[in-house]
Structure formats: C-alpha cells, structure tokens
Amino acid sequence: MKIKPVGPIPDGFSTIDGQLAIAGRTASDLVAAAGRTPLFVYSRDLIGRRVAALRDALPARIGINYAVKANPHAEVIKHIGPLVDGLDIASAGELAMIRAAGMDPARVSFAGPGKRDDELEAAIAAGVTLNCESEGEAHRTLTIGQKLGKTPRMAIRVNPDFELKGSGMKMGGGAKPFGLDAERVPALARELIANGVEWRGLHIFTGSQALSSDAIIEAQGNVLKLAGKLSDQIGAELPKLNLGGGFGIPYFPGDEPLDLAAVGAALGEYLEDLPGGLASSELCLELGRYLVGEAGVYLCRVIDRKVSHGVTYLVTDGGLHHQLAASGNFGTVVRRNYPVAIATRFEAQGDDVVNVVGCLCTPLDRLADAAAMPHADIGDLVAVFCAGAYGASASPVDFLGHGAAAEICI
Ligand SMILES: *Cc1c(COP(=O)(O)O)cnc(C)c1O
Numbered sequence: 001m002k003i004k005p006v007g008p009i010p011d012g013f014s015t016i017d018g019q020l021a022i023a024g025r026t027a028s029d030l031v032a033a034a035g036r037t038p039l040f041v042y043s044r045d046l047i048g049r050r051v052a053a054l055r056d057a058l059p060a061r062i063g064i065n066y067a068v069k070a071n072p073h074a075e076v077i078k079h080i081g082p083l084v085d086g087l088d089i090a091s092a093g094e095l096a097m098i099r100a101a102g103m104d105p106a107r108v109s110f111a112g113p114g115k116r117d118d119e120l121e122a123a124i125a126a127g128v129t130l131n132c133e134s135e136g137e138a139h140r141t142l143t144i145g146q147k148l149g150k151t152p153r154m155a156i157r158v159n160p161d162f163e164l165k166g167s168g169m170k171m172g173g174g175a176k177p178f179g180l181d182a183e184r185v186p187a188l189a190r191e192l193i194a195n196g197v198e199w200r201g202l203h204i205f206t207g208s209q210a211l212s213s214d215a216i217i218e219a220q221g222n223v224l225k226l227a228g229k230l231s232d233q234i235g236a237e238l239p240k241l242n243l244g245g246g247f248g249i250p251y252f253p254g255d256e257p258l259d260l261a262a263v264g265a266a267l268g269e270y271l272e273d274l275p276g277g278l279a280s281s282e283l284c285l286e287l288g289r290y291l292v293g294e295a296g297v298y299l300c301r302v303i304d305r306k307v308s309h310g311v312t313y314l315v316t317d318g319g320l321h322h323q324l325a326a327s328g329n330f331g332t333v334v335r336r337n338y339p340v341a342i343a344t345r346f347e348a349q350g351d352d353v354v355n356v357v358g359c360l361c362t363p364l365d366r367l368a369d370a371a372a373m374p375h376a377d378i379g380d381l382v383a384v385f386c387a388g389a390y391g392a393s394a395s396p397v398d399f400l401g402h403g404a405a406a407e408i409c410i
Contacts, residue, residue, distance in 0.1 A: 001310075001311060001353050001370050002370060003353055003370055003371070003372050004253075004336075004337055004368075004369050004370040004371060005253035005337065005371075006253065006337040006338065006339055006340050006341075006368055006371050007250065007251050007252045007253055007255065007336070007337055007338050007339035007340075007385070007386070008250050008253070008255065008339055009339045009341060009385050010249070010250075010294035010339070010385055010386065011294075012043070012045075012046045012049065012294070012295075013297075013385075015346050015347050018344075018345065018346060018347050018348070019343060019344050019345075019346055020297070020341065020343040020344075020346040020381075020383050022041050022043055022297055022410065023043045023044075023045050023046070023410050025410065027297075027299055027343035027344060027346075027381045027383060028344060028381065030299065030408065030410070031299060031301075031381065033408065034406045034408050035406070036406055037299055037300050037301040037317055037318070037381070037405075037406075038298065038299065038300040038301075038316075038317055038318040038322055038405040038406070039298070039299045039300075039405060039406045039407070039408065040073075040296055040297070040298050040299075040322070040387060040388075040391055040392055040405055040406070040407040040408070041296065041297050041298075041299060041408055041410060042071070042073065042075070042076050042292070042295055042296045042388055042407070042408070042409040042410070043295045043296070043409075043410060044079045044409060044410065046294065046295035046388075047076070047079060047080055047083075047291060047292055047295045047388075048079075048083060050290070050291055050292075050294070050295065051064065051080070051083045051084065051291065053260065054260070054287075054290075054291075056264075057260040057261050057263070057264035058263075058264045058267060058285075059264065059267055059268045059271055061271060061283055062243075062267055062283050062284065062285060063084075063085035063086060063282065063283065063284035063285070064084045064085055064086075064284065064285055064287060064291075065084060065085060065086040065087060065088050065109070065242070065284050065285065065286040065287070066080050066081070066084045066086075066087050066088065066286075066287065066288070066291055066292075067088045067090075067245070067286050067287060067288035068087055068088060068089050068090070068094050068097065068098060068288075069089075069090050069094065069288060069390075069393070069394075070288025070289050070291070070292055070293070070388075070389035070390060071288075071292045071296070071388055071389050071390075071391075071392075071393065072094060072097050072393055073392070073393075073407050073409060074097065074100065074101050075408075075409030076292060076388075076409055077097065077098055077101040077103065078101045078102065079409060080291065080292070081098070081101065081102075081103045084291075085107070085284060086107045086108065086109065086284060086286075087103060087107060087108045087109075088108070088109050088110075088111060088242075088286045089108055089109070089110050089111075089128070090110070090111060090112035091112060091119065092116075092118065092119040092122045092123070095108070095110065095119075095122055095123060095126065095128065099126070105123075105126035105127050105128050106127045106128075108126075108128045108129070109128065109129040109130070109131055109155065109200075109203070109242070110123050110128050110129065110130050110131060111131035111133070111157055111178075111203060111205070112133070113133045113134075113177045113178055114133075115130070115133070115137060117140060117144060120137075120140060120141050120144050121144050121148065124141065124144055124145050124148055124150050124152045124153075125148060125150060127153065128153070129153040129154070129155055129200045130152060130153065130154050130155070131155045131156070131157040131203040131242070132154055132155065132156050132157060132180070132188070132192075133157050133177075133178060133179055133180070134180060135180065135184070135188055138154070138156075138188055138191075138192060141154060141197075142192075142195055142197070145197070151196065151197060151198050152197050152198065153197070153198040153200050154192055154197045154198065154199065154200060155199075155200040155201050155202060155203050155240065155242070156179075156180055156185050156188060156189055156192075156201075156202055156203070157178065157179035157180065157202075157203040157204075157205070158179050158180060158182050158185055158202055158203065158204045158226065158227075158230070159176045159178060159179035159180060159181050159182065160179075160182055160204050160206055160222070160223065160226055161181075161182055161226075162206065162219070162222045162226075163206055163207055163219070164206040164207030164208075164210050164215055164216065164219040164244075164246045165210070165212070165215040165218065165219070166210050166211070166212050166215045167206070167207025167208055167209060167210045167215070167246055178205070179203070179204075179205075182226060182230065185202070185230050185233075185234075186230060186233035186234045189202075189230075189234040189236075190234060190235070193234075193236065199236075199239060200239055200240050201238040201239045201240035201241050201242075201281060201282075202227055202230060202231075202238055202240075202241050202242070203241075203242040203244075204223045204226065204227060204241070204242065204243065204244055205242070205244035205245070205246075205286070206219045206222075206223065206244050206246060207219070207244075207246045208245075208246050208248070208288075208289075209246065209248040209249075209289065210246045210247070210248045210258075211248040211249075211250065211255055211256060211257070211258050212258075213258055213259040213260075213262040213263050213266075214262075216246060216247065216258070216263050217262065217263060217266040217267075219244070219246065220243055220263075220266070220267065220270065221266075221270060223241075223243050223244060224241075224243070224270055224274065224275065224278065225275065227241050227275070227277070227278060227281075228274070228275020228276070228277050228278055229275070230277075231275070231276075231277025231278065232275075232276070232277055234277075236277075237276075237277050237278070237279065237280060237281065238277055238278055238281045239281060239282065240281055240282040240283075240284070241278060241281050241282070241283055241284075242284050242285075242286055243283060243284065243285055244285070244286060245285045245286045245287040245288070245290070247260075247263075247285075247287055247289075247290035248289070248290070249289055249290060249293045249294050249386060249389075250386075251325075251336075251338055251339070251386050252336040252337070252338070253336065253337065258290075271283075288389055288390075289388075289389035289390065291389075292388040292389050293386050293387075293388045293389035293390075294385070294386055294388060295388040296386070296387040296388020296389070296391060297343075297383050297384070297385055297387055297388075298318060298322060298323050298326070298383070298384040298387035298391060298405070299318075299343060299381050299382070299383055299384075300316040300317050300318025300319075300322075300358075300367075300381070300382050300384075301316060301317050301318075301379065301380070301381055301382070302314050302315070302316055302376055302377065302378055302379060302380045302381075302382060303315050303316060303317050303359065303378065304378065305376070305377055305378060311355060312352065312353070312354045312355070313354065313355050313356075313357055314354050314355070314356045314357070314373075314376055314380075314382065315357055315358075315359065316356060316357065316358055316359065316367065316382050317359050317402075318358050318359070318367065318382070318384070318405070319357070319358020319359050319360045319365045319367070319402070320358055320360060320362075320364060320365045320366075320395060320396070320399075321358070321360060321395055321396055321397050321398075321399050321400060321402055322391060322392055322395050322397065322404075322405040323338075323358075323367070323384055323387060323391055323395060324394060324395040324396065325338075325390055325391070325394070325395075326338040326340070326367055326384050326386075326387070327358070327364060327365055327366055327367065328364075328366065329364050330390070330394070335366070335369065337368045337369060337371055338367070338368070338384055338385065338386060339384070339385035339386055340356060340367055340368040340371060340373075340382065340383065340384050340385070341373070341382070341383050341385070342373050342374050342376045342380055342381070342382060342383075343380075343381040343382060343383035344376075344379075344380045344381045345374040345375075345376060345380065346383075348374030348375075349374055350371075350372035350373050350374055351372070351374065351375065352372070352373050352374065352375045352376070353370055353371070353372055353373075354368075354370075354371060354373050354376070355368065355369055355370065355371075356368040356371060356373070356382055359402060360399065360400045360402070361400065362400075367382065367384060392404070392405055392407055
C-alpha cells in the first residue's frame with residue numbers, strides 16, 4: 001500500500017513516558033481524568049499563547065474578536081473571553097452560551113443570514129451589536145427596537161466585490177446570502193443613522209482558512225479601501241470596522257503556517273495611511289480556528305485491529321460524528337490526511353501502514369488513510385490534532401447514535 005503522509009502536528013505538544021502529552025499531562029492521564037474516550041482536550045495554555053502571539057505581531061490598535069462558532073465549549077469561552085476584545089456570535093443559541101459563560105453581551109456582535117425575530121429581540125434587549133445582512137433584516141430590527149423601546153446597536157455586513165484568495169470557504173465576491181452588496185450599503189447606512197440607531201459601522205468578511213499572508217494582506221488592503229469609499233458615500237466617519245479574518249492553520253501535508261509577522265507588518269503600514277473616514281475608527285479582526293484550532297486534540301481508542309485483503313485497519317471508538325472535517329467530508333474535494341498519531345506510542349517509529357477508521361457503519365468514516373504509524377493494537381489511543389475548532393460542534397453527533405464525545409479544557 002502506498003503510504004499517504006499525514007498533516008503536520010502543531011507545535012506545543014511534548015512526549016512523556018513515550019506518550020503524547022498535552023500541557024504536561026499524558027494522553028492516558030487525560031482520558032483517565034475524563035473517564036472515557038472519545039475525548040476532546042482543549043489547552044488553555046495553547047490558546048493563551050496564540051492570543052499572545054497575535055498581540056505581539058499585530059498593531060495595538062487592531063482588536064481581536066473570537067468567533068464563537070469555532071468552539072463554543074463553555075470553558076473555552078470562559079478562558080478566551082477575557083483575553084480578546086470581543087466575541088462574535090451567529091445565533092441566539094450562541095448568545096445564550098456566552099451569557100451562561102458570564103460574558104458581557106455589550107462586547108458581542110451577531111452576524112449571520114436568517115436572523116429570526118426572536119433572535120433580533122434577544123440581541124437588541126441584551127445590547128448586542130447586530131451586523132445586518134439585508135435591508136429586510138434592518139427594517140425588522142428597527143421595528144423590534146421600537147416595540148422594545150430600546151435603541152438597537154447596528155452595523156452593516158458588506159458583501160464585498162472581491163474575495164480572500166486561496167480561502168478554504170469563500171464568503172465574499174459575487175452573489176451571496178451574506179451581507180449587503182457594497183453599492184447598496186450607503187443608502188441603508190444613511191437610513192439607519194437617520195432613524196437614530198446606535199450606528200456601529202461596517203463588517204467585511206472575505207473568507208476563511210487562508211494560509212497565504214499575501215492573500216490576507218491583499219484582502220485587508222481591499223477591505224480598508226472599500227470601507228473608506230463607503231464611509232465617504234455614507235457621509236460620516238465609521239465608528240467601527242470589522243476587517244474580517246480568515247487566518248488559516250495547517251491541516252494537511254505540505255501546508256505551511258501563516259506568516260503572522262508579515263500580516264502584522266502590512267497592517268502597520270496600512271494604519272499609517274488610512275482613508276479619512278477610518279481615521280478614528282475602532283478596528284478589529286474576527287478569528288475562530290486560528291485562535292483555538294491547534295489548541296485541541298481529539299483522542300479515541302483502538303477497539304479492533306483487523307486485516308482485509310492485506311490492508312490493516314485500526315478501528316477506533318471515534319469518528320466523523322465528532323470530527324467530520326478530519327474524515328474529509330466537510331468542504332474538501334480530495335481527501336487528505338489530517339495530522340494523526342498514535343498517542344500512546346508517540347515516539348515510536350512509523351513502521352506499520354494502516355487505515356485508521358471510526359466506528360460508524362459507513363465508508364466515509366476515515367480518520368487516516370494508508371498512514372505510516374507505529375504498531376498499535378487494541379487499547380492504544382489515537383490522537384487527531386487540529387481538533388480545537390469545528391470539531392464537536394460541527395459534526396453530526398446524532399448520526400448512528402454513538403453519542404457525544406467528552407470534552408475537557410485543561
Ligand atoms: C465562520 C466565521 C468566522 C470564523 O472563521 P474562522 O475560519 O474560524 O476564523 C469569522 N467571521 C464570520 C463572519 C464567520 O462566518
């Protein structure tokens with residue numbers, strides 16, 4: 001069988017007693033503490049280090065928001081909330097989660113198409129900033145604000161006429177369900193301001209999962225130019241501009257980490273020469289996976305080792321019901337291996353070639369294909385890295401009834 005490489009294991013992990021260690025604790029220890037597999041482990045230390053690296057690289061004026069959908073685990077929100085400048089949510093459900101985690105809704109903005117009236121009501125009542133996705137939604141917001149006797153805080157999400165190149169998930173450029181086409185923004189903004197809303201400016205999100213600093217720098221330049229033009233057309237300075245994010249992490253063989261220093265330096269240069277309408281605007285980025293993705297590991301246990309037509313399968317108790325993206329069934333065309341390792345034999349040589357699969361009764365449930373791994377047997381633990389974002393909350397947990405994974409934040 002031709003060996004297929006696995007993705008790069010992120011920095012920040014170590015080996016203790018031959019095992020993968022996360023924040024100084026072995027995989028076996030962590031599983032014992034949680035009481036079971038499969039298990040997501042999120043490291044507070046790694047999240048904190050990532051935020052610190054961003055603060056180091058970015059100009060002080062650039063705020064950092066956390067996109068809660070990347071990982072809405074309560075302990076993760078509680079840890080990251082105080083480290084960042086704001087939280088971005090995409091539903092009233094996420095609003096309830098961040099409130100349950102003790103976060104102040106005044107630091108929150110809410111983007112997403114299809115906000116229901118009850119969601120708008122909850123957000124207005126809580127003082128959340130609404131990033132408006134259409135004229136219709138804006139008008140519903142005004143009506144609900146009047147009914148509640150409360151002034152809504154409103155920004156407009158712009159559907160820009162460009163996109164983040166090389167982005168894993170394109171969310172700008174051409175017809176989109178997200179945001180208002182750029183040329184219609186000034187009229188709506190003037191209407192909202194005339195209606196006496198608390199005007200919070202613009203939100204321009206151009207894409208996700210980009211590893212090229214050049215592409216991010218280009219998109220940010222375009223965002224600043226567009227925001228400057230729109231603020232001129234609106235005829236008022238922008239109180240705030242959310243520049244979007246899109247910072248990616250390496251998942252697959254050959255992926256290189258984003259050059260954060262280059263992005264920070266380019267932003268510094270842009271700030272020297274901002275369009276007039278942005279002179280005193282609050283500026284922020286909104287990041288999800290870049291903040292938490294590499295800080296999470298998914299651990300599952302080998303339940304069976306079997307051979308079929310000469311191919312060895314390690315069958316685990318995990319799978320795509322917790323880690324849809326690692327199985328290759330979430331936004332990828334060609335299936336490539338995530339970073340996967342045998343956690344309980346982390347230092348051993350990879351002299352076995354195996355398919356690591358999940359326990360679901362579908363051929364889609366693959367965690368690693370033709371991977372060179374140390375010889376593993378029943379009882380060993382498999383680690384899937386880059387599991388801190390879009391894992392537990394973005395996988396079809398009810399499919400086949402195996403139930404949810406445990407999650408711990410250490
Ligand atoms: C999903 C999303 C994000 C976060 O994307 P990441 O790739 O996790 O950084 C940020 N902003 C908006 C509007 C989104 O939809």
